[in-house]
Amino acid sequence: MAIPYRYYLPETEIPEKWYSLIPDMKNKPAPLLNPGTGQPLKAEELYPIFCEELAKQEVDNTTSYFDIPDEIREIYKVFRPSPFCRAYNLEKVLGTPAKIYYKYEGNNTSGSHKLNSSVAQAYYAKKQGITSLTTETGAGQWGTALSIACAYFNIPLTVYMVKVSYNQKPDRKNIIHTFGAEIIASPSDTTDAGRAILAADPNNNGSLGCAISEAVEKAVKTQNSRYVLGSVLNQVLLHQSVIGLESYSACEDLDVHPDIIIGCAGGGSNLGGLIAPFMRDKLRGNFGVISKDTRFVAVEPASCPSFTRGKFAYDFADTGHITPLAKMYTLGSTFIPSANHAGGLRYHGMSPILSQLYHDKEIEAVSYKQTDVFEAANVFAKAETILPAPESCHAIVKAIDEAKKCKETGEAKTILFGLTGTGFFDMKAYQSYLEGTMDDTVPTDEEIAKYVAELPSVPQS
Amino acid sequence: MAIPYRYYLPETEIPEKWYSLIPDMKNKPAPLLNPGTGQPLKAEELYPIFCEELAKQEVDNTTSYFDIPDEIREIYKVFRPSPFCRAYNLEKVLGTPAKIYYKYEGNNTSGSHKLNSSVAQAYYAKKQGITSLTTETGAGQWGTALSIACAYFNIPLTVYMVKVSYNQKPDRKNIIHTFGAEIIASPSDTTDAGRAILAADPNNNGSLGCAISEAVEKAVKTQNSRYVLGSVLNQVLLHQSVIGLESYSACEDLDVHPDIIIGCAGGGSNLGGLIAPFMRDKLRGNFGVISKDTRFVAVEPASCPSFTRGKFAYDFADTGHITPLAKMYTLGSTFIPSANHAGGLRYHGMSPILSQLYHDKEIEAVSYKQTDVFEAANVFAKAETILPAPESCHAIVKAIDEAKKCKETGEAKTILFGLTGTGFFDMKAYQSYLEGTMDDTVPTDEEIAKYVAELPSVPQS
Numbered sequence: 010m011a012i013p014y015r016y017y018l019p020e021t022e023i024p025e026k027w028y029s030l031i032p033d034m035k036n037k038p039a040p041l042l043n044p045g046t047g048q049p050l051k052a053e054e055l056y057p058i059f060c061e062e063l064a065k066q067e068v069d070n071t072t073s074y075f076d077i078p079d080e081i082r083e084i085y086k087v088f089r090p091s092p093f094c095r096a097y098n099l100e101k102v103l104g105t106p107a108k109i110y111y112k113y114e115g116n117n118t119s120g121s122h123k124l125n126s127s128v129a130q131a132y133y134a135k136k137q138g139i140t141s142l143t144t145e146t147g148a149g150q151w152g153t154a155l156s157i158a159c160a161y162f163n164i165p166l167t168v169y170m171v172k173v174s175y176n177q178k179p180d181r182k183n184i185i186h187t188f189g190a191e192i193i194a195s196p197s198d199t200t201d202a203g204r205a206i207l208a209a210d211p212n213n214n215g216s217l218g219c220a221i222s223e224a225v226e227k228a229v230k231t232q233n234s235r236y237v238l239g240s241v242l243n244q245v246l247l248h249q250s251v252i253g254l255e256s257y258s259a260c261e262d263l264d265v266h267p268d269i270i271i272g273c274a275g276g277g278s279n280l281g282g283l284i285a286p287f288m289r290d291k292l293r294g295n296f297g298v299i300s301k302d303t304r305f306v307a308v309e310p311a312s313c314p315s316f317t318r319g320k321f322a323y324d325f326a327d328t329g330h331i332t333p334l335a336k337m338y339t340l341g342s343t344f345i346p347s348a349n350h351a352g353g354l355r356y357h358g359m360s361p362i363l364s365q366l367y368h369d370k371e372i373e374a375v376s377y378k379q380t381d382v383f384e385a386a387n388v389f390a391k392a393e394t395i396l397p398a399p400e401s402c403h404a405i406v407k408a409i410d411e412a413k414k415c416k417e418t419g420e421a422k423t424i425l426f427g428l429t430g431t432g433f434f435d436m437k438a439y440q441s442y443l444e445g446t447m448d449d450t451v452p453t454d455e456e457i458a459k460y461v462a463e464l465p466s467v468p469q470s
Numbered sequence: 471m472a473i474p475y476r477y478y479l480p481e482t483e484i485p486e487k488w489y490s491l492i493p494d495m496k497n498k499p500a501p502l503l504n505p506g507t508g509q510p511l512k513a514e515e516l517y518p519i520f521c522e523e524l525a526k527q528e529v530d531n532t533t534s535y536f537d538i539p540d541e542i543r544e545i546y547k548v549f550r551p552s553p554f555c556r557a558y559n560l561e562k563v564l565g566t567p568a569k570i571y572y573k574y575e576g577n578n579t580s581g582s583h584k585l586n587s588s589v590a591q592a593y594y595a596k597k598q599g600i601t602s603l604t605t606e607t608g609a610g611q612w613g614t615a616l617s618i619a620c621a622y623f624n625i626p627l628t629v630y631m632v633k634v635s636y637n638q639k640p641d642r643k644n645i646i647h648t649f650g651a652e653i654i655a656s657p658s659d660t661t662d663a664g665r666a667i668l669a670a671d672p673n674n675n676g677s678l679g680c681a682i683s684e685a686v687e688k689a690v691k692t693q694n695s696r697y698v699l700g701s702v703l704n705q706v707l708l709h710q711s712v713i714g715l716e717s718y719s720a721c722e723d724l725d726v727h728p729d730i731i732i733g734c735a736g737g738g739s740n741l742g743g744l745i746a747p748f749m750r751d752k753l754r755g756n757f758g759v760i761s762k763d764t765r766f767v768a769v770e771p772a773s774c775p776s777f778t779r780g781k782f783a784y785d786f787a788d789t790g791h792i793t794p795l796a797k798m799y800t801l802g803s804t805f806i807p808s809a810n811h812a813g814g815l816r817y818h819g820m821s822p823i824l825s826q827l828y829h830d831k832e833i834e835a836v837s838y839k840q841t842d843v844f845e846a847a848n849v850f851a852k853a854e855t856i857l858p859a860p861e862s863c864h865a866i867v868k869a870i871d872e873a874k875k876c877k878e879t880g881e882a883k884t885i886l887f888g889l890t891g892t893g894f895f896d897m898k899a900y901q902s903y904l905e906g907t908m909d910d911t912v913p914t915d916e917e918i919a920k921y922v923a924e925l926p927s928v929p930q931s
Binding site for chain 2: 013014015017019020084086087088098116117118119120124157160161179180183184186187188189387390391392393394395396431433434436437439440443
């Protein structure tokens with residue numbers, strides 16, 4: 010069939026099961042460890058932090074397909090299937106023979122793919138009778154998506170938002186308030202972790218790691234409350250597999266065969282979700298939709314290069330060191346990236362699943378400086394009439410670079426990337442690009458070495 | 471078939487022709503008049519202001535269907551067909567037997583339906599070899615949509631933005647800049663009209679009527695430049711008929727028969743577009759999709775009640791009195807509504823087509839106070855996970871009121887409303903609602919009488 014600008018699967022084709030890559034991986038992601046004992050955590054040990062179903066999903070290494078409960082599919086129907094887009098106009102502007110596709114996840118009020126996991130996590134909490142949830146948010150996308158899900162299921166929510174973002178983005182506060190959640194600038198005086206950080210530095214502007222510490226502490230100390238996280242975890246990549254499963258169905262329907270699959274990577278939720286069924290085929294040697302030469306590419310900011318310059322090791326998920334340890338590419342849990350506008354990509358670590366795949370050379374990684382990322386964003390916006398989120402622009406810049414290479418070589422490669430969201434709340438970033446005041450600082454080798462030297466001393470095998 | 475949450479027509483079903491209501495109207499909308507002579511304007515007389523094709527569309531009273539050029543349909547494919555949505559969750563929250571549908575036009579970067587006309591107007595300008603365009607914008611939706619269209623066709627654009635909005639909404643400036651347009655706070659010193667207003671009142675905060683004066687003057691005084699407008703005009707309602715045509719096709723496909731069709735009304739572009747083919751059936755007595763009892767309802771803010779409290783008379787389209795005269799429901803061209811957050815509904819007049827239909831009692835009108843509008847917005851957002859624009863919320867509050875009546879009477883009416891856009895750039899409005907600081911001031915009868923008394927003295931028959 011002729012390939013449309015936007016291809017929508019029918020609502021009946023919303024996936025009925027999530028897919029987990031883990032059973033197909035040669036080397037499984039390393040288990041979460043108890044930081045006190047150094048022993049792998051069982052699901053039950055995670056129950057004080059996570060809802061039971063989610064804890065089970067987190068540690069499950071053997072189930073490939075998980076039924077999506079009807080109640081979650083009902084909400085998915087409000088914003089899914091998301092469009093699978095052919096970037097005809099971008100191709101024309103670039104003058105490339107490449108065929109460029111993107112899966113567009115900004116098509117909902119949350120403005121990003123985060124809603125795929127937030128509705129799942131809120132549902133399981135409601136089902137278990139949990140009476141409040143906590144979380145953290147950096148740029149605000151996850152906080153927004155979770156506040157929408159909690160409004161739908163009527164669960165009180167407290168969001169710890171990194172202070173620098175809280176002050177810079179009053180509209181994020183307002184939207185989260187509109188959906189009925191409480192929002193607190195982190196570090197705050199509402200937790201021990203926050204008070205300790207403020208005592209050491211009253212002007213501390215916060216970090217994602219610090220906000221995680223506060224949110225976990227608040228959940229653990231509040232009766233019948235649990236903590237939820239928007240990325241990094243195996244459960245989150247599982248929920249986000251709907252992105253990849255729909256993309257895969259679209260490729261089948263349209264006879265599209267990606268040569269390169271690209272996603273931005275902060276904690277890994279979007280990239281892990283997008284590549285899931287394609288990587289399944291690669292790991293199983295099942296070629297058809299993809300070929301054995303299909304490449305998988307993670308794109309990260311040069312200012313927070315966990316894949317490209319981090320260490321593959323066990324580390325804390327948070328700055329306050331109250332979470333379990335995860336084995337991942339990490340810059341060290343106290344690493345603070347220089348200011349950049351891709352707030353969703355400023356996490357020190359990376360999904361254990363993706364980290365293992367990268368370590369096993371199943372995926373590649375590349376980093377870009379901020380100015381280059383926004384140059385690509387401006388080209389894309391004008392051609393495709395979509396204003397991308399700064400995070401998403403990391404996938405765009407790599408897609409454009411690959412398309413330009415095709416122009417040089419004359420190859421008509423098929424490029425698929427994840428367009429995770431819209432940049433409506435990031436106009437200051439665009440302004441900074443237009444005014445030429447972007448900061449392209451990247452960490453020095455010495456800085457990275459300093460933080461990585463502080464990794465916890467647990468068995469790192 | 472089972473009715474999905476979101477129904478997408480296939481891309482091949484994007485309308486191939488726009489539909490004009492005028493030939494089907496018993497009483498045609500009154501022609502634009504030359505304010506100097508009081509005589510109807512011919513298309514040629516509009517050429518200095520409008521592109522030729524658009525001027526012809528403006529004065530055409532006999533053509534029912536206009537071919538949509540392929541180049542415009544190609545861009546429509548980037549964001550159309552827009553979803554036709556069943557508000558299952560809202561129905562559940564309200565506990566109503568009513569079936570609520572909405573046509574959702576916020577599904578593109580411009581965040582509103584305005585893109586439907588802006589791409590058409592930019593296309594005709596490019597085709598004619600026009601080398602620059604000017605326009606005005608209030609809330610910023612039209613300016614955003616036109617900047618996107620002009621970026622696509624590579625036409626330099628100058629946007630006059632009402633000063634109070636320009637200062638309140640820096641993100642609108644940034645997005646319009648990102649798409650490459652120039653933006654000037656109005657009143658400005660770049661035009662005679664602006665300088666005159668500033669001379670009388672250096673602190674003048676601007677109005678839509680004033681920004682129109684400046685944009686028209688700038689176009690007329692710049693070589694090979696033209697002015698474009700986002701609402702009110704017959705040509706704009708023509709382009710916006712794609713909203714109604716797609717909605718009508720969806721109703722046919724899904725066997726949906728609206729009893730009430732509701733739209734917000736500022737200048738009338740959305741309402742006129744949404745109702746077009748349904749009203750066609752009513753005027754032709756062709757019942758099937760609609761019945762002879764189907765109601766058409768315009769909703770406006772109580773602070774700017776042109777339909778419900780204005781006068782049906784010839785008036786200037788602008789404050790500076792340099793535009794042609796249009797016969798419409800008007801509050802007087804110098805009327806300034808009290809501050810409200812629905813910037814797109816603050817125009818003193820109303821589409822001549824809709825004005826005539828209202829005068830002929832083919833459509834109803836109702837107004838709501840701002841606090842009631844935002845109460846409805848909050849209910850809708852939490853149920854449907856979409857954050858509506860303040861303008862769109864006017865349709866929502868009426869739809870909810872009708873659904874509540876159904877709950878009382880037990881009737882399962884079918885309600886269709888236009889959801890014109892998203893409120894991402896209007897979070898200050900939501901904040902104001904949550905903080906209880908909204909201003910519900912409405913004009914007094916004396917105030918309206920004062921402005922209406924200043925209507926121009928032309929034949930008002």
